[in-house]
Structure formats: C-alpha cells, structure tokens
Amino acid sequence: MIQDEDFKVSRRGVLLGGVATTAIASTLSPTSSAQTSLPQVEPVSLRFTVNGQSRELMLDTRVTLLDALREHLDLTGTKKGCDHGQCGACTVIVNGQRINSCLSLAVMHEGDEVTTIEGLGTPENMHPMQAAFVKHDGYQCGYCTPGQICSAVSVLEEIKAGIPSHVTEDITAEVGMTNDEMRERMSGNICRCGAYSNILDAMSEVAGEIA
C-alpha cells in the first residue's frame, strides 16, 4: 500500500479506480484541487456474500456498501436517500443485523453476509413481510420501502432477541411484541408519504404469525 501523503492526485487514476460518482464529487469540490497533496489510491479487493452468492469486487476505498450494491452489483432495490444515515432508505441486513449501508465502507465488509431486499424474497416468492406490506399498502411512492422492509424484518428479530428499546418499560424484563415497541424501533426509517400506520399493520400481522 502506498503510504505517502505527498502523492499528487491523478484524476485519471481515480476515475480508473471505478467510482465515477465519488470521483466527480471530489473533482468538483473547491477544496480538492490537483495542487492538494492526496494519496494515490490503489483499488482494494473485497470478497463477501450478497444474497447467498459469493461476490468479488475491486473497489476504490471510498465506495460505500450502498454504492457497491447499487453501482457495482446492480442491486438497485436498496435506495439512496440522504446518504448520511438520517433516513434509513439504505437499510440492509449484514450478518443478521440491520445497518445503514450508506455509512459503511464496502471494503470493511470482507467475509460478511449481506441481505438486501432482493435477497429477502422475489415477486413470485415473497418474504412474509413483503407480502404483508403489499396486503396492507405499507407504502405510497415506494422509495423508502426496501429499507422499511429490511428494518421491519430485523425489528421483529430484535424484539424476539430481547434487545431493549427506548419505550421498554422494564429493561430487566422480557421485551413485549407491542405496537409501541415496533413504532419506536422503526424511527430510523423515514417515509415522506406517511405510510407509517400501514407499515405498522403489516408488521403486526407478521409478528402475530411468528409470536
């Protein structure tokens, strides 16, 4: 690995690194001109499992997990909303836990197992949560929906695992599968259409089945 800060940036090198989006952003930025000394970055290899399939990529270090999924693996179900961890549209499940894929570097996921909305179920063979969202109209425009569904699936798991939340009355007791618990735990997924109550109906139905 090149360890010297004093390398000049090579725009061509950066573009060849394969992240057009980040490269353009940094080229346009007034603070990062060719005069600034920036390291020359070699692509880094990443091997991980996405929706049950082993995948291998060579990536610019700056690529987020979200961009790796969307731009490099064409899994565009996962959405980019705010790109700052504030909206939850990019939620995916990594090693059984939901995370914001926009605030995670792809190269930090070596060996991980990632599940996206495409991996939960297919139109022909939907995951129970996907089917419940359809049945209860748990969306309007649909943009936040993949993140909502990945979160909803994980929320039920988190409650079953006994992880406390802000609304858990007694944190030393078992956690109940209640509407309040589900609502609080879904607060990291914003829906600008306001489909919240239908999302809750969908979750309650699935929770009833698994309880």
Place this chain on the structure above:
Amino acid sequence: MRPFTYERATSPADAVSKAAGRRNVKFIAGGTNLLDLMKLEIETPTHLIDISGTGLDQIEPTEDGGLRIGALVSNTALAADPRIRRDYGVLSRALVAGASGQLRNKATTGGNLLQRTRCPYFYDTNMACNKREPNSGCAAIGGFSRQLGVVGTSNACIATHPSDMAVAMRVLDAVVETQMPDGATRSIPIAEFYELPGGAPYIETVLEPAEMITAVTLPKPIGGKHIYRKVRDRASYAFAIVSVAAVLQPDGSGRFACGGLAPQPWRVEAAEQLLPQGASAAAQRLLRDAQPTEGNRYKLKLAERTLAAVLAEARS
C-alpha cells in the same frame, strides 16, 4: 470524499503501530460518524486504519466487581447486555435513547465517546467555525444557537457534545483505557477525558496522536434507581436538547449529569449535594457558571424541569 488509503489492523498493538508517527491518519470503527464527516470533507484523513477486527468486542468482569467494555462493543450489544441492564440501567437507557436501531448496531463504545458535535455551523463548510478551521471564527455565536451549549463554552466555541452514552458513563465514573504506540497504556477517568474548548475548540479530548481507546471500565455497581431522561424535538431519533442521567438512592442522595448543555457531559458534584433540597437548588448550582445566548437561555429552565421530572420519577 477525499481519497484515502486503507488497511486493517489485527490487534490494538498492530493498530497503534500502524498509526504511529503518521499525519492525517484516523482509526475507523463503526464509521457512522467518521464517514458522515468525510463525505462532507469536514474530516479529511488520507489514511484509515480499520480497527473493527481487533477483537475488542467483549464485556468482561473486572477484579474489583465492575465491567470492562471493549472499545468495539456495539451500542446495541452494550444496551442489551444483561449485566448492564441489571446493574447499570442508566447506561442501557442512554444508549437506546440515542440514534436509531440501524446506527446502534454499527456504532461502537469508543466511536460513540469520540463522535463530534452536531453544531449546524460545524456541519456547514461555508460557515466560519473554530472547531473545523482553527481561528476562522464562530458563526454560531450570534447565529442560530437554540441547540447549542450554555455552560463550559468559550468565546471561541459554544458547541455541545452530542453523545447520550457519555452522559451515563460520566455519572457512573467510567474510566477510558487506551494504548499508545510505545506499548504504554493509560486509564483516564471520564471526568478528565474531554477538554473544554477555551481558545482551541478543535482539541476535544486528552488523547494523543495514534492513541487508541481499547476499553471503557465501569466501577462496581452502586445500586440506586437508574434514570435517563432525554428531551428532544421529536420523540425518537433526534439529538438531545437537554438530557439528565441520574442514579438516585432511597435516602434522597444521588448523582446526576446532563447532556445537551455543554462541550462534555456536565456533572458538578457540589450540585449533587443539593439534590435532597430539590431540583431547583441542584440545577442552579449545576448551571451557576452558565453563559447562555438569547437563543438558548431556555435550556436553563428546561434542565431544571427535566431534573424535577427525574426526581419525581425516582420517588414514584
């Protein structure tokens, strides 16, 4: 985001030796704060050392009856640990009052302590900010300061520290354990971990370059009723305007610290002595040296009322 090189550390010793003597290097743990700031080019490291594989994800008992929390333990795992829920409830409560489920799954104990302020002017790179750009001025003073600090602030910076977890750690007298490149280790009481802004708000903690947090230890449990109360602009998924972490004993004595008011969790032992006299006396002592702006003067009253609510909850 600016270009950076990246490597993985396999142990704390490996991490600090990789960082030793280098400029512009950062450790990355959960990445939930660092990457956010790198996207905005507020943080511009040229090299990242990934410490997520350093094996510091255990919570173990200490010899004197406390707990040692590895720096990489996630906020979710910490909040859910049965020992934390039973003996250090204020910590569990503070953790689940912060961020979202997704973020808490990634956020780590060390990263949470070191997360940077949410001052809107710090985030806006078109604005003057002494913390982001030394000696450039402070746009928040005289600006929109409703969310900002009222005590411990300076003429150079009125930002608050945004962590909920750190406020509970302060009330529990946690100790931050670190490792240096030369192999030396330090145990820093959390009361001495953060630096007040003074004229140099870009210096936020006593950590030295290449020094890594390896763990946070909690002394043995102190019993009492554990409460964390957070006041914010919406009921979930928002930073504190004011928060109170408290451990209150049946005889009316206790400890408390506040979030949302200062550049670090704000605890004044002399104010705790006044708890038996009620919230008003204790809050006034806590905020004796406050220098609020017109925009955030309301926080003084709000802190007192939040403390009153906490004391009422403890009695009920």
